[in-house]
Amino acid sequence: MDYKNRMILFFILIAIIPVAALSAVFSFTVIKFREEMSIVYQGFVPNLGILSKNKADLAGIRSDLVQFTATSEPQKSARMSHMLELKSGIDGSMDEYKRIEDLPKAFDQPFGFVFPVDSFNVSKLASDETLLVADVNQQWDSYSTRVEDLSILASDPSFSAQANAEASQLMTQADRLIASYDSLYTVNVQIGDALRERSLQTMQLAFIYGGFASAISAASATAAAILVSKRVVLGDLVRMTKLELVETTLRDLIGGGADALLAMVKSQMSEEQPVVQQADITTAVMPSQADIVIGGAKKEQPATQTGTKAFVEDYEPLAAAGQELKGKLVMINYGGNSRASPRVTWTMNQLFESPKLVLLTRRGSNFYHQAQGKYAVCVLGDPAQNGRKADERVVPSDDEADLAQAVEDLVRENPASTVLLDNATELIYTLGFDRVFSLLRRLAGVVSTYEDASVVVLINKKAHEPRMIEAVSNISNTFID
Numbered sequence: 001m002d003y004k005n006r007m008i009l010f011f012i013l014i015a016i017i018p019v020a021a022l023s024a025v026f027s028f029t030v031i032k033f034r035e036e037m038s039i040v041y042q043g044f045v046p047n048l049g050i051l052s053k054n055k056a057d058l059a060g061i062r063s064d065l066v067q068f069t070a071t072s073e074p075q076k077s078a079r080m081s082h083m084l085e086l087k088s089g090i091d092g093s094m095d096e097y098k099r100i101e102d103l104p105k106a107f108d109q110p111f112g113f114v115f116p117v118d119s120f121n122v123s124k125l126a127s128d129e130t131l132l133v134a135d136v137n138q139q140w141d142s143y144s145t146r147v148e149d150l151s152i153l154a155s156d157p158s159f160s161a162q163a164n165a166e167a168s169q170l171m172t173q174a175d176r177l178i179a180s181y182d183s184l185y186t187v188n189v190q191i192g193d194a195l196r197e198r199s200l201q202t203m204q205l206a207f208i209y210g211g212f213a214s215a216i217s218a219a220s221a222t223a224a225a226i227l228v229s230k231r232v233v234l235g236d237l238v239r240m241t242k243l244e245l246v247e248t249t250l251r252d253l254i255g256g257g258a259d260a261l262l263a264m265v266k267s268q269m270s271e272e273q274p275v276v277q278q279a280d281i282t283t284a285v286m287p288s289q290a291d292i293v294i295g296g297a298k299k300e301q302p303a304t305q306t307g308t309k310a311f312v313e314d315y316e317p318l319a320a321a322g323q324e325l326k327g328k329l330v331m332i333n334y335g336g337n338s339r340a341s342p343r344v345t346w347t348m349n350q351l352f353e354s355p356k357l358v359l360l361t362r363r364g365s366n367f368y369h370q371a372q373g374k375y376a377v378c379v380l381g382d383p384a385q386n387g388r389k390a391d392e393r394v395v396p397s398d399d400e401a402d403l404a405q406a407v408e409d410l411v412r413e414n415p416a417s418t419v420l421l422d423n424a425t426e427l428i429y430t431l432g433f434d435r436v437f438s439l440l441r442r443l444a445g446v447v448s449t450y451e452d453a454s455v456v457v458l459i460n461k462k463a464h465e466p467r468m469i470e471a472v473s474n475i476s477n478t479f480i481d
Helices: 003-070 073-090 122-154 157-269 307-318 342-352 366-370 400-413 424-431 433-449 466-475
Strands: 329-333 357-361 376-381 393-396 418-421 454-459 478-480
Touching (some): 329 433, 400 433, 433 454
Parallel strands (some): 329 478
């Protein structure tokens, strides 16, 4: 590897390293942001749902207690049953509550990232949350036990006075428990705001660090380009200086004979060698050196042209009558004789010289008129309309499955024949690319079954997108362009 190539490689490496760092930064921040969004929906959102539900159930129990003390004895049983039902809904729900310490990587700072100062004191929020959760659980355990005691008192009418007193006390305790739920709900809202702030900071840092990486990448690439250019220019100046020194020394020593030596020195110091280009031309066998007579007449020798022979040898294997196309689906880029390449022209001539050609085209096409009385002709159209001539067969062209079946019938009825379909471009504009692609795929399967036959499909390459041409090329066995 010469000096210039090494410098260019050095430039590429310097530019690639910051780009790789930029990709790593974006990948890491996207993963971190996804984790934070997962924490929000796995912890914060369910917590608010639990607290809201339990608070509503507690309010329902308190309402039942008010009605329990104000109603007569027969209706107290219904109130008590409803209170027990609400109590069973609250029991165990706090076990599903997710605290900050239960949320993995909720507020962890990733390695190498410096987050701005948070607006929320997460440590204090975690401490307050722990105390409030413990207080709510303790109050609920006591409250749940007293509700069960109230149900026992309510079951015996003789303890009606004691039951009413217990219900009044439970109402006061329910108010304190609801207030604790409100405090815990407020803390959870603050936790949610803190998570939202951390998510926004993560995305902001992604753009900030990405901008740093981009700036470093641009600066590194610019520095490398300047360094490469300087080293190359300095190298050229050094070589120029060496040549001038050698030239001066030689002229001082040997005078006028220095020109030949300088030419030899310059050729030795030159790093670039001329590139010899070879052109493809038609060659001819020229007379030998012995046939050249200086000062007299020369007997002319016929030149043997080899270019035309090479052209024929190149395109002879493409003839439809040859063994190479048997059992294959062949696509030909044909947009008319005036726009056809020599290779396509040669192939089309060979096709129409084949005695077993079956032409499948629309009525009125150029091939239709050319083939009259020479080849078997099938007309693309509606089978319900009979052909104008007795020997014409009408092949359905509005359905790819029927058309594929018709081609298979033609191949089976004409063994060792070539079926020429004119053309895929018109079918694509009529049926759509997807249906014609399905037709070509089925034709490839048909022709592989009949090894002595071949199917040739014409298509105008310039009339379609490159991806379509690439798709049909992959299906065909041979694409002649």
